Amino acid sequence: MDSALAQEVQTLVDDAIKKAAVSTSTYTFQPPQRSIFSPENLMSTIQVLVPLTSPVRDILPRTEGFGQAAGWNKLVSPLDNTASGTNTDIGFADGGQPNQTTQTYSFTSQAYKNLGRDVEIGRQQIAANRGGNLEDIRNQQEKIKATELILGEEVMIMHGESASSSVDFDGLDIQLVTNVNYNYVNSYLTISGVGQQCQVQYMKGADNIDLLIANPRQQQALGDDLQRTGSIQRIIQSNQDGTTGGMRVTHIVNPVSGTDVQLVASRYAYASAYLLETRSIAGDSGVEMEDLEAISVYDVPTADHSIVSRVYESSVLKVILEPFCGRFSGLLLS
Numbered sequence: 001m002d003s004a005l006a007q008e009v010q011t012l013v014d015d016a017i018k019k020a021a022v023s024t025s026t027y028t029f030q031p032p033q034r035s036i037f038s039p040e041n042l043m044s045t046i047q048v049l050v051p052l053t054s055p056v057r058d059i060l061p062r063t064e065g066f067g068q069a070a071g072w073n074k075l076v077s078p079l080d081n082t083a084s085g086t087n088t089d090i091g092f093a094d095g096g097q098p099n100q101t102t103q104t105y106s107f108t109s110q111a112y113k114n115l116g117r118d119v120e121i122g123r124q125q126i127a128a129n130r131g132g133n134l135e136d137i138r139n140q141q142e143k144i145k146a147t148e149l150i151l152g153e154e155v156m157i158m159h160g161e162s163a164s165s166s167v168d169f170d171g172l173d174i175q176l177v178t179n180v181n182y183n184y185v186n187s188y189l190t191i192s193g194v195g196q197q198c199q200v201q202y203m204k205g206a207d208n209i210d211l212l213i214a215n216p217r218q219q220q221a222l223g224d225d226l227q228r229t230g231s232i233q234r235i236i237q238s239n240q241d242g243t244t245g246g247m248r249v250t251h252i253v254n255p256v257s258g259t260d261v262q263l264v265a266s267r268y269a270y271a272s273a274y275l276l277e278t279r280s281i282a283g284d285s286g287v288e289m290e291d292l293e294a295i296s297v298y299d300v301p302t303a304d305h306s307i308v309s310r311v312y313e314s315s316v317l318k319v320i321l322e323p324f325c326g327r328f329s330g331l332l333l334s
Helices: 003-020 043-049 055-059 123-128 134-159 191-203 216-228
Strands: 062-064 069-075 105-111 113-122 211-214 235-237 243-245 251-253 260-265 273-276 287-299 306-319 326-328
Touching: 055 134, 055 260, 069 287, 069 306, 105 306, 113 134, 134 287, 134 306, 191 216, 191 273, 191 326, 211 216, 216 260
Parallel strands: 062 287, 211 260
Antiparallel strands: 069 105, 113 306, 211 273, 235 243, 251 260, 273 326, 287 306
């Protein structure tokens, strides 16, 4: 037997033994109890499959993680020497030493959370489709379950709370605490109100606010507000032979720094809206997702009379420039 072929056969046998010996009663990090499979990365497929279903998930930067938890230095106060920052003189005498300040960054960590859905195909279903393609059945179901996973992650990014559910990571509702505007209870966003919030965050050091996430009714309210000011028109006449009605506001101008703020409608924002600096003026991430394992699919050992594959992801949300971001609370949904 060819040595390369023999090595391939030995590898397949080893993998089969490892999979057969897997215990599904525990999911700890110790290798003897963990399933040993080579997952198929679905990230490129997902990006093609649902480009608009999860706009918040799609727009946030993603980095590769490692270990059992994500750790990062979170900004907790502005870096300037004003009263709202370090409140310490930057100057020092010749022959002396600069003033020492307390840390303006705080080390933060969160355990990665597993997100997933299972695809199970019973042997009877396989037998009933004899002559059909089993992989076609699995691929269709995996796409459906991948969409479910993505939508669930979209909700968790905004409303996840590890204190109430140990399998969730903390979302924007929990991690954004410095700039929470409670003045919008049972009301709509206005351009002026967003501008005022930009001013609040600018005074904390935000120079590059670039994203506003809100529910669809609030997005419409911003368009209505601009229409009332006469700054936009809903009807465009074309060559006297017809008109195009309606409009969608995609960006607004930060009245303080002049940066473009992208408007993203999310059906899962609910009564909250989020004004974020996802990247600093220097290009560093202000809010990002960290993936221990990108969205993938792999086989699951089972003693049942079925074939099971799991669409899976292990991730956590990191709010790094927290004082530069803000949240509106209590907004109307209709």
